[in-house]
Amino acid sequence: MYVAIQTELTSLDAETQVRPAIKCLKQANLEPQDIWLLLSKQMHLFRNPVQLQRWLDFLAVLNLGTRELLNFFMRAPEELITAYTIHSASQVVRFLKEGLGIKPELLAQRVLCITPAVLMRSVDNDIKPTINLLTALGVEVSDIQGLVCMWPGILMANADTQLQPWLQYMQTELGCSAVQVGEIINASPHLLGTSASSIYGSKIQALQMFGITKEDLHSITSRETMWLKASSNVQELLDFLVQRAGFSKEEVRGLVLAAPGLLSLKLMDLERKWQWCEQVGASRQDVLDCPKALEAGLVSTLGPRHGFLDSIHMKRQSQQQQSEEGVQGSQAEQLSSIPTVEESQGSSRVQLPLLVQPAEDGPWCAQMSVALGDYQEFRARFEEEYLKSMTRSSAMEFQDELKRLGIYEGE
Structure with missing residues (x-):
């Protein structure tokens, strides 16, 4: 690798290109190892020190730190640095800040450093058509800000050749409405990359x-x-x-x-x-x-609701038995304790419809004539115990896998 780099370096003039470029990067507070990395990976930066300095000045105005500068130059296409002007890049930055309202710090850290090629896009011909299509799908401008920061590649998508075919497929093959497509893009913008x-x-x-x-x-x-x-x-x-x-x-x-x-x-x-x-x-x-029942959450709905109803059934049975036997005692002694996850899962046959509807806990408790606070307390205990149970199960599975591979060192 060193020989290859050294061979390419012979095409650069040490005094008029390499040294001035290194000086520019040092003044931008880049470490020697970072400069060497750029020299080995992005040698075109060193061909025109004046041009490099202009980009450094431009990025300094955007408050890019040392790490961000390195990321920007490592990911920036050669064409951006050598063929595009600061003026055209400024137009993109201005639109993203003023048109979309992206905060400067997010613009620097989440957009430019991740996808520098966005500065090669035309505001009128590339970016605005994409934004207009997203708004037509019901995506709010405030949500578009988040989309751009989450996945800057969305600004690289072509409205006519990429987004429109994507939209058409979703509508014709899957029956999605325009609003539903917008919701899908809003939730998973990276899908547009495929x-x-x-x-x-x-x-x-x-x-x-x-x-x-x-x-x-x-x-x-x-x-x-x-x-x-x-x-x-x-x-x-x-x-x-x-x-x-x-x-x-x-x-x-x-x-x-x-x-x-x-x-x-x-x-x-x-x-x-x-x-x-x-x-x-x-x-x-x-x-x-x-x-x-297959849609409902096991830990959030099915498990705790079944366990709670089962515990009530067990308490009533206990009370009835104690009453028949004439057992005296306080109410606290008469009520059985809340069963464990294993006990509540296997003590009685379940009636799935009683567990599924209504979906919200408040209406469900009202329908079952039980106190919401009591159920929420039981649910918290259930979730905690279930998590412990799953942790133990995962540990045993990992241990069994180590034994299968012959690398288990325990007893």
């Missing part, structure tokens, strides 16, 4: 194998778009429902149509949810009768 067919083609194909038609897809999307934002593997989820849970393809189709939110689950979450169903005695028919 064609929509590459992202969703395999998911659509997997659903089609289970009898999901284009009309079904449109119906699903009209009710649920989370699965379009999530990175879940739809094929794995569907295979699990057939191979592990024992549903038929037609039954899986019915589950997906009734509870499309399950498509956004991670495989591990679906596995744990189904394991819980088995532990509490919920059959396949129970799940088919209440598909929404």
Whole structure:
């Protein structure tokens, strides 16, 4: 590498190019090792010291620090430094600050240092059409600020050749409305870096194998778009429902149509949810009768609600038994303690519809005629104990894997 760099250096004049450029970078407080890095990776910076100084002055006005300067020059295309003017770059900066309202510190750290090539874009021909399309999709200007800072590459997207085809695919193939596309972009702007067919083609194909038609897809999307934002593997989820849970393809189709939110689950979450169903005695028919159970959160909804109702049932049984036996004692002694996660999961057969609706805890407690405060206290204990249980389980799985590899050093 050193020889290659040394060979290329022979094309530069030490006195009129290299030394003046190094002096400029030193005055900008770059460390010697950083200058060497630029010399080895971005040698074009050293060909025109005057031009380099202009860029350093421009970036100094934007308050780029030493680390940010290095990142900018390491990522900046050669064409930006050698062929574009400070004036054209200033127009882009002005629009991002005044037109979009991006704060200077965010502009420097989150946009320019990450994607310097944005300074090569034309405000009128490139950036504004993209912004106009996003606003037409219902994305607010304040949200566009966040999008640009989260994923500056969105400013590099061409409205006609990249965004419009993306929008058309989402509308025609998946049945998304313009507003829904805007919501998807707002939540996951990085998706625009890949064609929509590459992202969703395999998911659509997997659903089609289970009898999901284009009309079904449109119906699903009209009710649920989370699965379009999530990175879940739809094929794995569907295979699990057939191979592990024992549903038929037609039954899986019915589950997906009734509870499309399950498509956004991670495989591990679906596995744990189904394991819980088995532990509490919920059959396949129970799940088919209440598909929404596959959408509900295991730790946030199903587990604590079932455990809480089960604890009430256990307390009433205890009270009844003590009353029949004539046992005297305080109310605190009569009530049994809150069961553990394992006890509450396996002590009685679950009725899934009672756990799923209403989704909000307040209305659910009112429907069950229980105190919201008591349930919230139980839920906090349940979540804490469940987390401990999962931590122990993960530790055991890791230990078993070490043993399988023959590198476990414990007893």
